[in-house]
Amino acid sequence: MIWQIELIILVLVVLFGFGALATKDLLSAAILFGAYSFLLCLLWAIMGAVDVAFTEASVGAGVSTVLIVSAVLRTTRRTDH
Amino acid sequence: MLLPTYRCLIGPTVFDRLVGVNAIGSKTIVMLILIGLIYKRVDMFVDIALAYAMLNFIAVLAASRYFQKQKGLYDKTGKRTPLI
Amino acid sequence: MKITGLISLIFIGGLLFYGALDFPPWGDPTSPASSHLSPYYIEHSIKDTSVPNVVTAVLADYRGYDTMFETIVIFTAGIVCIFLLRSFKEKAPESRMYRHIPTGIILRIEKGGKVPHESEYFEHIDSVWIPYDLVIRTTCRMIIPFIQVFALYVIAHGHHSPGGGFQGGVIMGASFVLFAIGFNLRSAIKQMSEKIVAFICALGVLIYAGTGVLCMFFKANYLDYSALAPLLRTDPVTARSHGILIVEIGVGMAVMAVMVVLYYNLSSAGKHDEGL
Amino acid sequence: MMVTIMILLIFGLIFFAGGAIGIIRFPDFYSRLHPAGKLDTGGLVITMSAFALYTIQPFDLEAIITSIKIILIVVFVFITSPTAIHSIVDAGIRAGLEPWEKQEDK
Amino acid sequence: MNAANKKASIDDIRPDHNKNNSFHHTNKKQFALIPFVVTFFIMACFWLLFSGKFDGFHIFLGIGSCLIVSGISSRLLFPRGVPPLLLKTWLKFAGYLPWLFNQIFLANLHVLYLTFHPRMMELINPKIIKFNSRLKSDVSRTTFANSITLTPGTITIHAGVMGKFAVHCIDDKSGQSLPGQMENKISKVFDE
Known part of the structure; x- marks a missing residue:
């Protein structure tokens, strides 16, 4: 596989991970986590692990964001420092 | 794909992040099929792309439901500081 | 406290990296993992189980115990979620909103008021009332059956394509x-x-474990599906393939139910009255 | 055949690039949705049709089914993408985000 | 809060939409055969498309799963009280699609032009317009809303039950053509 694409996507995954950690707004963190799982699925697919990519796709796109958002709805939206 | 990432990470409000995530999702579908073509096994990757096409909007719907329930960009506590 | 955490994190990370240095190089054909275990799986999986997708064969047949306990972990997660969040005590909310269906009038009943029965005439609605959103509702209505048929396709075709x-x-x-x-x-x-x-949820786990027990009745090892051949009236190889399918159905049922349970309890804080 | 595929792919990539730049350039959230929604959907349709044409090449049953699945992706995106955009706009209105308007009257 | 929303929510509590949407209000679960069979056939077509394997075992699995799906959600595709979509409607809808594709292509070119234009800020003039639609059923209104979202420079903000639409359009040119031709076409498709 073309290693440049792999590197770019890896960098993006790391960026999104840091972004999700760094934002103080929990809803934004949930949304960024969704994008993180998209890119992670792409990374698995590039590496050839199709089953793992499928799992990541269904879990990340389907339910994990919804569960996190609903948990945020029932608790608070701001992190305290 | 880099530019929506900018909008996602920097974007002033939550909604800009949502827009960015939506754009990234549609690009992901195309990239998956492209990877399938490169590996010459499109029949495998098409399933993943189909799952994405079906499930991509659940996250957006959930986030929009959040705003329908919890009115306003502001927190419940009454601090009128905009959440970024 | 933060600094202690940081130091311990750096220490553990360094330890892990130090351990990772001893691994064989990436893609090394002579490493122990790729010299005798994976060639066995790759060469024998079609002959043993007649399943073209090696990952499915490894997950559900060769490593059956592993997947079974994964399923049990998921099941436990669902049960724990129920125990932690579900509140059966009917704490009367401060006010409830009802809609009289024939006229569309909305009643707000304060605490202690007489609550009408849910019937064809009264409908309990959310306290933060969301107006009827036409586009989202119609789209969901149209698309849900196709998602379901796709999900069942993924479960049934775990042998030939990714998924399971x-x-x-x-x-x-x-x-x-x-x-x-x-x-x-x-x-x-x-x-x-x-x-x-x-x-x-429980039935899914029971199907998985019960298949294993059923194999023991035919004087074979636990989860050795080839023993099911007389029951399914096929030869042992096809029986292994069908056994994998049965197990996959069990896993699918358990996972589906746990996801729904998690959503119900998380989105309504255990009260099951109004969700996201 | 190859020429058609190349032209379609180039058009699709132009659309995607336009969508990405539009997300950056437009002034507010509501107008950002226009490039994000339309150009992405349009680019996806065109790129996907190019891929479907490419996949159908050997013209046996499996290839035909695969390319029909690719077309099916387009159909689902067509149903879901406007809904997603609509729900984002709806959420924005409910959250009280004011639309940007041009001040030219003063 | 926007004024359009408040008005629309007054609309929404009017009694009419309950007739359209009696799915929630029926407690008695009646089994209806015709929606079940029709859903079963649609799902079977999709199963064959997905699967691509025509041996007996897979067909058997397919019949089982189609039965499950149509048992669970035949009421979603064909809810009570809503007249079902006939085959004729679908054929007409297929006739509507090429025009829609043409419009989408034009929309893309328009937005693309706006995006790459160096003096973009002078060209655009976002505003919200409101109008009433005469379409009646849920499906036709949803089709109309989605078509508006896909075509030049307009996004549906609110689609009310009583036919109120609020549309965000990006410049003056794109806002003028609403509802106009598209509504005529869709009403012709759905016979209203």
Whole structure:
């Protein structure tokens, strides 16, 4: 596989991970986590692990964001420092 | 794909992040099929792309439901500081 | 406290990296993992189980115990979620909103007021009332059956294409979650009540474990599906393939039910009255 | 055949690039949705049709089914993408985000 | 809060939409055969498309799963009280699609032009317009809303039950053509 694409996507995954950690707004963190799982699925697919990519796709796109958002709805939206 | 990432990470409000995530999702579908073509096994990757096409909007719907329930960009506590 | 955490994190990370240095180089054909275990799987899986997808064969047949306990972990997660969050005490809310269906008038009943029965005339609605959103509701209505048929396709075709019980179960659960988002939580619960979901969840684990026990009745090892051949009236190889399918169905049911349980309890804080 | 595929791919990539730049350039959230929604959907349709044409090449049953699945992706995106955009706009209105308007009257 | 929303929510509590949407209000679960069979056939077509394997075992699995799906959600595709979509409607809808594709292509070119224009800020003039639609059923209104979202420079903000639409359009030119031709076409498709 073309290693440049792999590197770019890896960098993006790391960026999104840091972004999700760094934002103080929990809803934004949930949304960024969704994008993180998209890119992670792409990374698995590039590496050839199709089953793992499928799992990541269904879990990340389907339910994990919804569960996190609903948990945020029932608790608070701001992190305290 | 880099530019929506900018909008996602920097974007002033939550909604800009949502827009960015939506754009990234549609690009992901195309990239998956492209990877399938490169590996010459499109029949495998098409399933993943189909799952994405079906499930991509659940996250957006959930986030929009959040705003329908919890009115306003502001927190419940009454601090009128905009959440970024 | 933070600094202690940081130091310990750096220490553990360094230790892990130091351990990783001893691994064989990436893609080394002579490493122990790729010299005798994986060639065995790759060469024998078609002959043993007649399953073209090696990953499925490894997951559900060669490493059957592993997947079974993964399923049990998921099941335990669902049970724990029920125990932690579900509150059965009917704490009367401060006010409830009802809609009189023939006229469309909305009644707000304060605490202590007389609550009408849910019938064809009165409908309990959310306290933060969301106006009827036409586009989202119609789209959800049109798309849910296709998601469900796709999920069942993924479960049934784990032998030939990527996918299997876990993925299909998650997509199936996502379709119910979509129903609960597009309509509301109460109609989702009316469609698929909590008891049914818990029953399906336990049934999935029972199917997986019961297949193993059934194999023991035929004087074979636990989870050795080739012993099921006289029951399924096929030769042992095809029996292994069908055994994998049965197990996948069990995993799918358990995962689907757990996803739905998690959504019900998380989105309504255990009260099951109004959700996301 | 190859020429058609190349032209379609180039058009699709132009659309995607336009969508990405539009997300950056437009002034507010509501107008950002226009490039994000339309150009992405349009680019996806065109790119996907190019891929479907490419996949159908050997013209046996499996290839035909695969390319029909690719077309099916387009159909689902067509149903879901406007809904997603609509729900984002709806959420924005409910959250009280004011639309940007041009001040030219003063 | 926007004024359009408040008005629309007054609309929404009017009694009419309950007739359209009696799915939630029926407690008695009646089994209806015709929606079940029709859903079963649609799902079977999709199963064959997905699967691509025509041996007996897979067909058997397909019949089982189609039965499950149509048992669970035949009421979603064909809810009570809503007249079902006939085959004729679908054929007409297929006739509507090429025009829609043409419009989408034009829309893309328009937005593309706006995006790459160096003096973009002078060209655009976002505003919200409101109008009433005469379409009646849920499906036709949803089709109309989605078509608006896909075509030049307009996004549906609110689609009310009583036919109120609020549309965000990006410049003056794109806002003028609403509802106009598209509504005529869709009403012709759905016979209203």
